[in-house]
Amino acid sequence: MKKSTLVLYTRDRCMLCEKAKKIIVELQNKYDFLLEEIDIDSSDELTEKYGIMIPVVEIDGKEVQYGQIDEWTLSEAFSEKKNNY
Template sequence: MTARVTLYGRDGCHLCDEARAVVAAVCAELGEEFDEVDVDTDAALQDRFGEEVPVTFVDGRQHDFWRVDPARLRAALATDRG
């Protein structure tokens, strides 16, 4: 199964830790997968996201940054892939 959610973040980021916990819980609840990408491993990602991490994408589209609202993420995952 391809992950529908991608979490972009960095080590040592407390907001990233909080976002990871929400994403992991919601994905586990709904039987979804998620990928995590460290923006500090890629200069282009550092330039793109800067200090606006964590950033979540659902089905390839930006969903949230800084905070992940579990209800909003559930709603996004309730829709068909697209």
């Protein structure tokens, strides 16, 4: 089974982003996925797309959650993916 990739769209000086990253790093021990962090300020397109929505979490290209990131929602998304294989 191929490892999932979680993408965290973030930006500097974002308290919600820092909180989300802590949750994601803890979940990485449980679900063993690749983490890619993308600063939306590095791209006008991403800044326009996500603007005030950040942090945004995508798992294997599917947007799972944005704004207030919580462990329960992300765990559910990983459990659902595992059950679909």
